[in-house]
Amino acid sequence: MNKAIRDLVGEAEPQQSKVKLELPSIVENGNAVPLTVSVESPMTEADHVEAIHIFNQKNPQPYVAVFHVGPRAGKARVSTRIRLADSQRMVAIARLNDGSFWSDSADVIVTLAACTEQ
Amino acid sequence: MPRVLINLPERATRGEIIEIRTLIQHPMETGYRLDGNGARIPRDIINRFACTYNGEEVFRAELFPAIAANPFIAFSTIATRSGELIFSWTGDDGQTQIESRHIIVE
Amino acid sequence: MRILLGATLALLAAAAMAAEVAPEQRRSGYDFASPQVRAMQDDDTANPGMLWVSGGESLWTKKAGLAALSCGDCHGDARTSMKGVAVRYPAFDATLGRPIDLEQRINLCRTEHQRAGPFGREGEDLLALTAFVANKSRGLPVAVNESPELKPFSELGDKLFHRREGQLNLSCSQCHDDNWGKRLAGNVIPQGHPTGYPVYRLEWQSLGSLQRRLHNCMTGARADPYEYGAPEMVALELYLMERARGMKIETPAVRP
Numbered sequence: 001m002n003k004a005i006r007d008l009v010g011e012a013e014p015q016q017s018k019v020k021l022e023l024p025s026i027v028e029n030g031n032a033v034p035l036t037v038s039v040e041s042p043m044t045e046a047d048h049v050e051a052i053h054i055f056n057q058k059n060p061q062p063y064v065a066v067f068h069v070g071p072r073a074g075k076a077r078v079s080t081r082i083r084l085a086d087s088q089r090m091v092a093i094a095r096l097n098d099g100s101f102w103s104d105s106a107d108v109i110v111t112l113a114a115c116t117e118q
Numbered sequence: 119m120p121r122v123l124i125n126l127p128e129r130a131t132r133g134e135i136i137e138i139r140t141l142i143q144h145p146m147e148t149g150y151r152l153d154g155n156g157a158r159i160p161r162d163i164i165n166r167f168a169c170t171y172n173g174e175e176v177f178r179a180e181l182f183p184a185i186a187a188n189p190f191i192a193f194s195t196i197a198t199r200s201g202e203l204i205f206s207w208t209g210d211d212g213q214t215q216i217e218s219r220h221i222i223v224e
Numbered sequence: 225m226r227i228l229l230g231a232t233l234a235l236l237a238a239a240a241m242a243a244e245v246a247p248e249q250r251r252s253g254y255d256f257a258s259p260q261v262r263a264m265q266d267d268d269t270a271n272p273g274m275l276w277v278s279g280g281e282s283l284w285t286k287k288a289g290l291a292a293l294s295c296g297d298c299h300g301d302a303r304t305s306m307k308g309v310a311v312r313y314p315a316f317d318a319t320l321g322r323p324i325d326l327e328q329r330i331n332l333c334r335t336e337h338q339r340a341g342p343f344g345r346e347g348e349d350l351l352a353l354t355a356f357v358a359n360k361s362r363g364l365p366v367a368v369n370e371s372p373e374l375k376p377f378s379e380l381g382d383k384l385f386h387r388r389e390g391q392l393n394l395s396c397s398q399c400h401d402d403n404w405g406k407r408l409a410g411n412v413i414p415q416g417h418p419t420g421y422p423v424y425r426l427e428w429q430s431l432g433s434l435q436r437r438l439h440n441c442m443t444g445a446r447a448d449p450y451e452y453g454a455p456e457m458v459a460l461e462l463y464l465m466e467r468a469r470g471m472k473i474e475t476p477a478v479r480p
Binding site for chain 1: 257258259260261263264272409410411412426427429480
């Protein structure tokens with residue numbers, strides 16, 4: 001995950017502010033975990049979020065989604081549902097139109113089911 | 119054709135920020151699962167979702183296998199003028215499913 | 225996983241006598257699910273089960289079979305005609321002389337009235353139609369009949385529910401009557417009421433029927449599951465619906 005983040009931000013250090021990554025702290029099934037990411041921004045032509053990148057730590061791939069928003073969005077807030085193979089940390093990084101990066105992270109505990117199908 | 123559910127208001131006032139919620143039926147096969155014989159089930163996901171509003175793209179998402187099956191995506195856009203919103207979902211096979219909705223903005 | 229299960233079950237086996245869930249203590253699986261799962265069920269714009277309900281809505285008006293009839297051609301607007309139907313199933317079918325579940329009823333309409341081939345159980349079309357029909361009873365209380373002709377079948381269901389089976393030598397009752405509310409691995413054990421079927425189960429990442437869930441439970445106990453549509457399955461469905469009498473239908477429910 002760290003390498004994937006580095007590939008995105010290059011030398012920059014994302015500031016841990018403006019972004020809010022909301023996930024439940026514990027889930028009973030990792031197959032459909034609700035995720036909402038929002039960024040404080042006026043979302044004007046002059047000052048807006050261009051993209052929000054979501055990363056995970058322990059799934060086979062670090063990438064989860066990239067949301068391209070922009071001034072037409074009104075607000076930078078996207079919700080989806082993700083799959084988590086195991087308890088892990090999630091990271092959201094927002095890129096603003098001025099090239100700056102901002103981030104937030106959240107830890108999720110995934111409990112395992114007892115009576116599975118197979 | 120995978121089933122789709124799209125929720126957005128039929129009418130809005132100019133400048134209002136509206137929330138759009140979408141659901142599409144799709145297994146989002148990750149490519150990491152094994153079948154009964156131990157063979158890998160090939161990846162088959164929706165990798166791109168986009169929304170245009172009167173022809174201009176207002177939202178786009180790149181999706182990876184970590185997105186849950188039957189993908190749910192909720193986003194917002196500013197109600198600018200009456201017109202057509204077009205939603206498209208593109209799969210790994212290159213096929214795109216398109217749905218359109220009308221909005222009245224006053 | 226197996227070691228954990230074995231240890232837990234050793235405790236269960238040592239535990240107790242069959243203690244039926246007292247009527248005033250009956251709670252839906254919804255009450256045992258996490259806030260996230262409940263939120264997913266409550267919101268029709270986010271509930272994945274609604275994709276199947278919407279599919280059923282399209283199928284309702286689709287003409288089929290040699291008779292070239294759609295469900296709607298006979299039954300009109302499902303919002304009125306199908307309201308209160310799912311609560312009565314499994315229902316006794318006089319011709320067959322035994323109870324049938326909602327899926328079988330839909331297939332009977334399909335073969336006898338539409339004169340088309342039956343839908344496969346757990347197939348997309350049957351799931352969609354069943355979800356659509358059952359959804360029209362959402363909020364209504366379960367009200368299966370208690371007629372004398374159903375008695376031998378519900379007694380069979382009762383017997384099967386209390387019978388130990390499989391390598392783990394577990395009965396449905398031991399978990400769902402005696403130990404509901406307690407945890408088995410990461411999940412809370414529900415009481416096993418069928419109020420939300422067909423259900424979107426996160427484990428399946430898809431919608432599935434009550435019989436699929438029963439199938440899973442039996443595989444979980446390392447027992448040989450009954451075939452889909454088998455009389456034992458319908459008997460169990462009947463018993464479970466009787467046990468849930470008065471509880472509200474939630475279709476399409478979301479469960480972990």
